[in-house]
Amino acid sequence: xxxxxxxxxxxxxxxxxxxxxxxxxxxxxxxxxxxxxxxxxxxxxxxxxxxxxxxxxxxxxxxxxxxxxxxxxxxxxxxxxxxxxxxxxxxxxxxxxxxxxxxxxxxxxxxxxxxxxxxxxxxxxxxxxxxxxxxxxxxxxxxxxxxxxxxxxxxxxxxxxxxxxxxxxxxxxxxxxxxxxxxxxxxxxxxxxxxxxxxxxxxxxxxxxxxxxxxxxxxxxxxxxxxxxxxxxxxxxxxxxxxxxxxxxxxxxxxxxxxxxxxxxxxxxxxxxxxxxxxxx
Amino acid sequence: xxxxxxxxxxxxxxxxxxxxxxxxxxxxxxxxxxxxxxxxxxxxxxxxxxxxxxxxxxxxxxxxxxxxxxxxxxxxxxxxxxxxxxxxxxxxxxxxxxxxxxxxxxxxxxxxxxxxxxxxxxxxxxxxxxxxxxxxxxxxxxxxxxxxxxxxxxxxxxxxxxxxxxxxxxxxxxxxxxxxxxxxxxxxxxxxxxxxxxxxxxxxxxxxxxxxxxxxxxxxxxxxxxxxxxxxxxxxxxxxxxxxxxxxxxxxxxxxxxxxxxxxxxxxxxxxxxxxxxxxxxxxxxxxxxxxxxxxxx
Numbered sequence: 001x002x003x004x005x006x007x008x009x010x011x012x013x014x015x016x017x018x019x020x021x022x023x024x025x026x027x028x029x030x031x032x033x034x035x036x037x038x039x040x041x042x043x044x045x046x047x048x049x050x051x052x053x054x055x056x057x058x059x060x061x062x063x064x065x066x067x068x069x070x071x072x073x074x075x076x077x078x079x080x081x082x083x084x085x086x087x088x089x090x091x092x093x094x095x096x097x098x099x100x101x102x103x104x105x106x107x108x109x110x111x112x113x114x115x116x117x118x119x120x121x122x123x124x125x126x127x128x129x130x131x132x133x134x135x136x137x138x139x140x141x142x143x144x145x146x147x148x149x150x151x152x153x154x155x156x157x158x159x160x161x162x163x164x165x166x167x168x169x170x171x172x173x174x175x176x177x178x179x180x181x182x183x184x185x186x187x188x189x190x191x192x193x194x195x196x197x198x199x200x201x202x203x204x205x206x207x208x209x210x211x212x213x214x215x216x217x218x219x220x221x222x223x224x225x226x227x228x229x230x231x232x233x234x235x236x237x238x239x240x241x242x243x244x245x246x247x248x249x250x251x252x253x254x255x256x257x258x259x260x261x262x263x264x265x266x267x268x269x270x271x272x273x274x275x276x277x278x279x280x281x
Numbered sequence: 282x283x284x285x286x287x288x289x290x291x292x293x294x295x296x297x298x299x300x301x302x303x304x305x306x307x308x309x310x311x312x313x314x315x316x317x318x319x320x321x322x323x324x325x326x327x328x329x330x331x332x333x334x335x336x337x338x339x340x341x342x343x344x345x346x347x348x349x350x351x352x353x354x355x356x357x358x359x360x361x362x363x364x365x366x367x368x369x370x371x372x373x374x375x376x377x378x379x380x381x382x383x384x385x386x387x388x389x390x391x392x393x394x395x396x397x398x399x400x401x402x403x404x405x406x407x408x409x410x411x412x413x414x415x416x417x418x419x420x421x422x423x424x425x426x427x428x429x430x431x432x433x434x435x436x437x438x439x440x441x442x443x444x445x446x447x448x449x450x451x452x453x454x455x456x457x458x459x460x461x462x463x464x465x466x467x468x469x470x471x472x473x474x475x476x477x478x479x480x481x482x483x484x485x486x487x488x489x490x491x492x493x494x495x496x497x498x499x500x501x502x503x504x505x506x507x508x509x510x511x512x513x514x515x516x517x518x519x520x521x522x523x524x525x526x527x528x529x530x531x532x533x534x535x536x537x538x539x540x541x542x543x544x545x546x547x548x549x550x551x552x553x554x555x556x557x558x559x560x561x562x563x564x565x566x567x568x569x570x571x572x573x574x575x576x577x578x579x
Contacts, residue, residue, distance in 0.1 A: 017378035024370060025388045027448065032391070034413045035403055050416040092299040099296035103288065111300060118307050120561060122509045124530045125554045128537050128546050129310035129317065152306030155299055184291030213396035215512040220538070231398045235516050238402055245406065252399050259394045267387050270394070274453060275460030 032256075039249035046245045061250035065237075069251050070225055074233030075258070080143060081218070081229055082211040085150035089207045090200050091193075092151065093158025094166070098192050100159070101167040102174065103184075112163070118156035123216050131220055141222050146229075149217050154207040165199035166192060205266065205273040212259060230255055311554065318548035323541045335548035345549075348520075348527045351439050355510060355528070356560065358443045359450070359503035364496070366447075367454025372484075374455075375462040386459070390452035397449070401516035404445045432518070438525035442514055449513070450506065454499055461495045462488070497568045504560050508553060529553055 038046055040057035065071060096115075100108045130149060131140065139145035169192070177187050193200075218229045228236070238251040263270060318335055320328035339345050370389065374382050392400065407413045410428045419427050432438045465488060473483050511530040514520065520527030520535070527535075529549060537546030 014378055017373045021370070021373060021379050021385045024451070025385055028388050028391055028452075031403060031407055031413065032395075034407070047411045050411055050413060051420075092302070095295040096299040099292050103292045103295075105292060111296065114300075114308075115303065118303065120505060120557055121307055121311070122505060122530075122553065122557060124509065124511060124533060125550050125557075126307055126310040126314070128533065128543070128550050129314040130306065132317075132543070133310060133313065148302060149306045152302050155303050159299065183287065185294060188295065209394060213394075213398075215396070215398055215516075220534075231396045231512070234396075234402070235398045245411065248402070248406070252403060255399050256395050259396070260391075263391065263394045267390070271386065271390060271456050272460075274456050 035249055036253060039246060039253045042246050043244045046249075058246060061246045062254070064247055065251040065254055069233070069237040069254075071230070071233065071237075071251065071254050073225065074228050074230045077143075077218075077227060078212060078230040078258075081146055081150065081214075082208060084143075085147045085154065085211050086204055086207045088147070088151045089154035089158045090203050092155060093162040093203050094193060094196055094200070095188060096155070096159045097162025097164075097166050098188055100163045101169075102171070112159075115156045115159050118153070123153065127216060127220050134221060141224070141227065143227060145221050146217055146227070149221070150211050150214065154203075154210070157206065158203045161199055161203055162196070165196060169195060201269060202273040205270050208262075209259075209270070230258075311551075314547045314550045317544060318551050320544045322543040324543050328544065331544065335545045336552075338545060339548055339552065344524045344527065345529070345532055347435075347524060348529045348532045351526065351528045352508060352556075354439060354443065355446060355507040356504055358447060359507045360500055362443075362447050363450050363454050363503060364499055367451050367499075368458050368492075368496075370451070370455040371458035371462055374459055386456065390456055392449045393452050395449075397512035398516040400445060400449055401513045404441070404448075405517050408441055432522060432525065435523075435525050438518075438522070442517060442526055445517070446507075446510060446513065450503075454503075457495065457499055458492070461492060465491050493568070493572060497564070500564050500568075501561055504564065505557055508557050508560075529556075 037053035038050070039061055040059070041054045042058050042061075045054055100112055126149075134140040134145050139148075173191060174187055177191060182190070213231055214229070215231045215235070218227070218232045219235075222228065222232075225233070234251055234255040238248045238255075317328060319330060319332060321331045321334070322328035373379065374385065379385065407415075408429050409415065415428060419425055429441070431440055469487055469491075470483060473487050478486070509530070510528060511534070514526060514528055515531055515534070518526045520531040530553065533546050533549035533553070536542045536549065
């Protein structure tokens with residue numbers, strides 16, 4: 001690595017570097033730690049002495065948050081929305097990517113540009129008309145009404161990543177499969193998909209994170225508790241709990257635990273996915 | 282079936298589903314929105330054509346203009362804060378100035394995985410009179426009654442939000458820059474070292490030019506991200522108090538769903554699209570100019 005050739009920073013530089021890194025790490029981690037140990041306090045304890053953790057933890061906060069806050073339903077909905085949308089996005093990203101990468105049709109160029117514009121469009125540009133359209137055709141307040149927009153917004157990046165990856169696959173593999181009489185869709189199923197594990201991982205991770213934490217679509221396109229996802233549910237429940245911080249914090253912790261677990265196990269892949277997603281773009 | 286028509290069918294089968302979903306959700310609504318933006322509609326009955334009235338209403342509404350100002354502040358903080366700080370952190374890690382790189386990376390990236398809503402509520406509590414920040418300030422300044430009053434100031438109420446946005450997204454930029462720094466061809470750097478270049482020279486003459494494309498794309502990421510910030514602000518202040526922290530996306534939400542002015546809401550939608558395209562075009566031309574002027578063409 002070239003780093004060994006450049007003079008390593010002197011002791012002053014190193015101290016400043018450590019200080020900077022430590023500062024940002026503390027800045028990042030301390031709020032979360034505070035959240036965590038405060039969730040075991042009662043409201044009175046938090047208000048009187050916000051700083052120190054408690055030696056008598058109150059577990060009822062969690063029980064109450066789960067039951068009263070209906071967090072089980074919200075968790076289930078989040079899993080459904082994220083799971084279905086992410087799976088669909090991955091496969092569509094690969095199939096469209098395969099079409100663009102290996103079928104040399106001129107129309108692909110137009111369609112690619114079409115998709116890339118999507119990277120610039122924000123949710124807010126479409127949420128109002130989408131709400132109107134979905135209400136008109138009866139999709140509002142349904143799970144599908146949330147999942148389809150999720151897929152659509154995940155597609156530009158998924159297609160881009162899939163296309164770039166498949167493009168790098170040698171044509172000879174597909175050609176010999178054609179000679180053996182395989183149809184294109186069979187090639188997709190039996191060759192492209194199995195060989196695309198790395199890019200599938202990247203797309204999965206990126207879309208998973210964005211869908212899991214998504215707020216606006218579910219908030220606008222659904223109403224009532226039955227279809228709420230975790231972020232919307234937590235906003236509705238915890239956002240209004242101005243009189244019981246302990247309970248509120250417990251709800252927040254429940255809200256972030258799935259993601260934090262996911263992060264602890266997959267952080268390497270997550271960071272790689274983000275870096276790749278941006279590098280390719 | 283001939284080879285050619287099999288190929289055409291397969292292409293259609295592979296590409297059409299994605300294209301249809303995308304067109305239905307993104308392309309059609311934007312055109313629909315454009316149409317509706319020229320009407321007045323309460324959500325019931327038929328829309329009434331009013332030409333550009335909605336647009337003039339929006340641009341003469343002080344609430345909208347204040348929201349726009351807030352959005353631009355967010356863009357500025359993102360581009361001038363997150364990007365340089367992210368780069369500095371990435372550079373420190375890249376140059377191995379500290380041990381335990383993985384640990385620092387993991388910790389600083391963590392906030393991005395937490396949903397914006399949780400971040401918003403958490404920080405709102407931290408800044409509240411019973412929160413972590415307040416308690417710390419009270420300890421440090423020995424003033425037991427200190428509370429944060431910045432949200433009562435129309436111009437500055439957005440500052441806490443700017444801070445939280447910075448907090449949340451620095452990790453992404455750090456990771457992206459770190460990955461790209463590691464991709465720089467080491468032979469270029471070795472050559473520069475052999476030529477006797479100092480660290481700052483290597484930084485400005487070798488490293489930064491190679492990062493230009495990434496800096497460009499992350500600026501775009503920052504800009505479109507800032508124009509999107511709805512979730513966090515909505516959950517933290519809902520644009521309050523008294524519209525002090527409102528941003529354009531919340532203005533759109535209020536007009537549409539609270540005041541039932543759907544024509545206006547759609548007009549704001551279109552303005553947001555134009556805004557993002559406009560800002561990105563500006564960034565693109567800026568980068569083009571910088572590249573040409575310093576001869577850093579790739």
